[in-house]
Amino acid sequence: MSLHVASLREQLSRLRPRRLWPVLLVALGCALVLSLLAFGRLHSRVGVEAMHETQAYKQRIDRLDALLALVLDAETGVRGYLLNEHKRVYLEPYEDSQVSIGPLLARIDQDYPPESADRQEVEMLAELIRLKLKLLADTVAAGRVISAGPPGQGGIGKAYSDQIRLSISVLRERLEARNQALVSESITRFGEMEHAVTLLALGAIGLIVMLFAVQQRQASLRVRIGELLERENLALESTVSQRTRELSDLASYLTDAREAERARLARELHDELGALLTAAKMDASWLLRSLGAQAGPDIQARFRRLIDTIGSGITIKRRIIDDLRPPLLQGLGLVEALRALTDALRGEFQLALELPAADPPCSEDQSLALFRIVQESITNIRKYAHARRIEVGLTLEGRDIHLWVSDDGDGFDPDSPQLSRHGLAGMKHRAQMFAGRFDVRSAPGAGTRVDARMPLQPASADHQAVA
Numbered sequence: 001m002s003l004h005v006a007s008l009r010e011q012l013s014r015l016r017p018r019r020l021w022p023v024l025l026v027a028l029g030c031a032l033v034l035s036l037l038a039f040g041r042l043h044s045r046v047g048v049e050a051m052h053e054t055q056a057y058k059q060r061i062d063r064l065d066a067l068l069a070l071v072l073d074a075e076t077g078v079r080g081y082l083l084n085e086h087k088r089v090y091l092e093p094y095e096d097s098q099v100s101i102g103p104l105l106a107r108i109d110q111d112y113p114p115e116s117a118d119r120q121e122v123e124m125l126a127e128l129i130r131l132k133l134k135l136l137a138d139t140v141a142a143g144r145v146i147s148a149g150p151p152g153q154g155g156i157g158k159a160y161s162d163q164i165r166l167s168i169s170v171l172r173e174r175l176e177a178r179n180q181a182l183v184s185e186s187i188t189r190f191g192e193m194e195h196a197v198t199l200l201a202l203g204a205i206g207l208i209v210m211l212f213a214v215q216q217r218q219a220s221l222r223v224r225i226g227e228l229l230e231r232e233n234l235a236l237e238s239t240v241s242q243r244t245r246e247l248s249d250l251a252s253y254l255t256d257a258r259e260a261e262r263a264r265l266a267r268e269l270h271d272e273l274g275a276l277l278t279a280a281k282m283d284a285s286w287l288l289r290s291l292g293a294q295a296g297p298d299i300q301a302r303f304r305r306l307i308d309t310i311g312s313g314i315t316i317k318r319r320i321i322d323d324l325r326p327p328l329l330q331g332l333g334l335v336e337a338l339r340a341l342t343d344a345l346r347g348e349f350q351l352a353l354e355l356p357a358a359d360p361p362c363s364e365d366q367s368l369a370l371f372r373i374v375q376e377s378i379t380n381i382r383k384y385a386h387a388r389r390i391e392v393g394l395t396l397e398g399r400d401i402h403l404w405v406s407d408d409g410d411g412f413d414p415d416s417p418q419l420s421r422h423g424l425a426g427m428k429h430r431a432q433m434f435a436g437r438f439d440v441r442s443a444p445g446a447g448t449r450v451d452a453r454m455p456l457q458p459a460s461a462d463h464q465a466v467a
Contacts, residue, residue, distance in 0.1 A: 050186035057179040333359035354393035385409025
C-alpha cells in the first residue's frame with residue numbers, strides 16, 4: 001500500500017501545474033497594461049500640446065492680418081476724407097484704427113520675445129507702421145496729400161504700405177512654415193506612438209492568448225488529476241470493500257465457529273461430565289446408605305458433604321451449559337428465553353419488558369444473534385453502568401425485527417478513543433450478519449440505549465453472513 005501511495009504522489013507531482021508561469025504572465029500583463037496607459041497619456045498630451053501650438057500660430061497670423069487690415073482701413077479713411085471735401089465722417093475708420101493699432105502692436109510684440117529669430121522683422125514692422133501713421137496724421141492735418149510721387153508712381157505712403165505688406169507677409173509665411181513643421185512633426189510622432197501602441201496591443205492580445213492557454217492547460221491538468229484521483233479512490237474503495245468483506249466473512253466464521261464450539265462444549269458437558277457427576281452422586285448416596293450405622297458420624301458427614309459438593313458441581317455444570325447454549329431458546333423460543341434471562345435480574349434492577357406474546361417467525365441463528373445481543377448488553381450494564389432500571393424490547397415492524405435494551409446508568413461517550421469496543425463490535429457484527437443496523441446512543445450521565453434492526457429471516461432459510 002505504501003508503494004502504491006508513493007506512486008500516486010509521484011504521478012500527482014508530475015501533473016501538478018507549475019505556479020511560476022501564471023505569475024510571470026500576470027506580471028508581464030500588468031507591465032503591458034501600464035505601458036499602454038503611459039503611451040495613451042503621452043499620446044493625448046502630445047496631441048493637446050500640438051493643438052495648443054497650432055492654435056497659437058493661427059492667433060499670431062490672425063493678429064498680423066488684423067494689423068494689416070487696420071493699416072489699410074486707416075489709409076482708406078484718410079483717402080476718403082481728402083476726396084470728399086474733408087468730411088469728418090470718412091475719418092472714422094482712420095480714428096478707429098488709431099485706437100486699435102497700438103494695443104495690437106503691443107500684443108504682437110509679446111508674440112516675439114527678444115530671443116526670437118523674427119524679433120528684428122517685428123521691430124521693423126512696428127517702425128514702418130509708426131511712420132505710416134505719422135504720415136497719415138500729417139496728411140489729415142494738412143488736408144492734402146504730402147510728398148506725392150511722380151505720375152504712375154506712388155509716393156512715400158505707398159512705399160510704406162508696400163513694405164508693411166511685405167513684412168507682414170514674411171512674418172506670416174514664417175509662422176505658417178513653423179505651423180506646418182509642427183503639424184508634420186506631430187503626425188510623425190502620432191505615427192510612432194500608433195506603432196508602439198499597436199505593438200503593445202498585439203503583445204497584450206498575445207499575453208491574453210498565453211494566459212488562456214495556461215488556464216486551459218491547468219484546467220486539463222486538474223481534470224486529469226481528478227480522473228487519476230477518482231480511479232485511485234475507486235481502486236482503494238474496491239480494496240477496502242474487499243478487505244471489509246474478507247474481515248466480515250472471517251468475523252462471521254469466527255462467530256459461527258464460537259457458537260458451534262459452545263454447542264459442542266455444552267453437549268460434552270451434558271453427555272459426559274453430567275453423566276459422570278450424576279453417577280458419582282448416585283454412588284456416594286448408595287455408599288452412605290449401605291454403610292448405615294457401621295460408619296461413624298465423621299464418615300457420614302463427609303459422605304453428605306461429598307454428595308452436596310457433587311450436587312453443586314451438577315448445578316454449576318447446568319449454569320455453564322445454559323450460558324453456552326440456552327436450552328430455553330431451543331425448547332421454548334426467543335421470547336421465553338429473554339424472559340428467563342431477565343427474570344434473574346429482578347432482585348437487582350427494576351425491569352420493564354416489551355415482548356410479543358408469540359415468537360417472531362425467524363430462524364434459529366437469528367434468534368440466537370438477538371439473544372446474544374441482549375445477553376452482552378446486560379453483561380455490560382452489570383459491569384459498568386451502575387443502573388437502577390433496565391428496559392428490554394422486541395417488536396416485529398413489517399418485515400423487520402426491532403430489538404432494544406436501555407438503562408438509566410452512567411452512560412459513556414461513544415466517540416471516546418479510550419472506549420473498549422469489543423463487546424459493541426461483536427453485537428454490531430451479529431446485526432450485520434443479517435443485513436441489519438446496530439446503533440448505540442449514550443452520553444455521560446444520560447444512560448445508554450442499544451438498538452438493533454434487521455430484516456426477518458424466515459425459520460426455513462439458511463443462515464447467510466452479510467459482508
